[in-house]
Amino acid sequence: MTGGVRRVTSGGPRATDPWAEAFGRARAVELPNGLVLVSGCTSVVDGQVVAADPYEQAITAFRTALSVLEETGLGRDDVVRTRMYLTHARDVDEVGRAHKELFDAVRPVASMIIVSGFVDPRLVVEVEVEAYREAPAP
Numbered sequence: 001m002t003g004g005v006r007r008v009t010s011g012g013p014r015a016t017d018p019w020a021e022a023f024g025r026a027r028a029v030e031l032p033n034g035l036v037l038v039s040g041c042t043s044v045v046d047g048q049v050v051a052a053d054p055y056e057q058a059i060t061a062f063r064t065a066l067s068v069l070e071e072t073g074l075g076r077d078d079v080v081r082t083r084m085y086l087t088h089a090r091d092v093d094e095v096g097r098a099h100k101e102l103f104d105a106v107r108p109v110a111s112m113i114i115v116s117g118f119v120d121p122r123l124v125v126e127v128e129v130e131a132y133r134e135a136p137a138p
Contacts, residue, residue, distance in 0.1 A: 004032035008071050027068045036072050038129040040085070041065040042118065049122045054091035057125040058084065058098035065129040066102075074131045079103060081130040082110045088124060089114050095125055 007026040028038045043051045043060035051057045066076055082103065084095050092112060099110060108130075118126055 006030040006072070008068060028072060030072050034133045036069060036074055036078075036131045036133070038065045038068050038131075040126045040128050041068070042120075042123050042126050044120070044123070049120060052122070053094065054086070054088075054124050055094040055098050057123065058095045058127065059102070061125055061127040062098065062102050062129070065127055069129060069131055072131075074133055076102065077106055078131040078133055079106055079108045079129055080132045082108050083128040084110070084112045085115045085118075085126045085128075086112060086124060087115060087117055091124055 006029070008028040008030070009026050025039055028036055030036045041061045041064040043049055043057040043064075045060065045064070049057075051060050062082075066079075069075065069078070082099065084099065086092065086095055095112065103110075118124075
């Protein structure tokens with residue numbers, strides 16, 4: 001922990017993170033102000049892409065992000081922002097359906113962004129999650 005910043009480097013119980021060591025990234029960063037940022041998550045579990053369709057990829061990616069978030073003591077109800085990166089506009093409805101299924105009661109602010117591709121061409125969805133907890137009183 002540096003300056004009150006905590007870094008979660010494991011892939012979480014749902015997935016290994018093949019890019020953490022290669023690229024020098026954390027899975028999540030917890031800031032002293034109570035904000036927790038979860039880096040991009042995909043449907044890669046144990047080094048394998050586990051889903052082909054956009055809905056299943058989104059569900060898997062969000063579940064991975066939520067499992068990483070749990071390592072900081074936060075959960076779905078603490079999510080305040082999501083970002084969904086898609087390679088095709090045709091997948092918006094399916095990814096949106098996955099988001100609604102998981103976050104309908106929470107209603108975080110959300111963005112869907114169409115991108116040209118990911119590091120593995122089988123991936124069609126990547127998600128980021130931000131969560132918040134009130135910082136402890138000094």
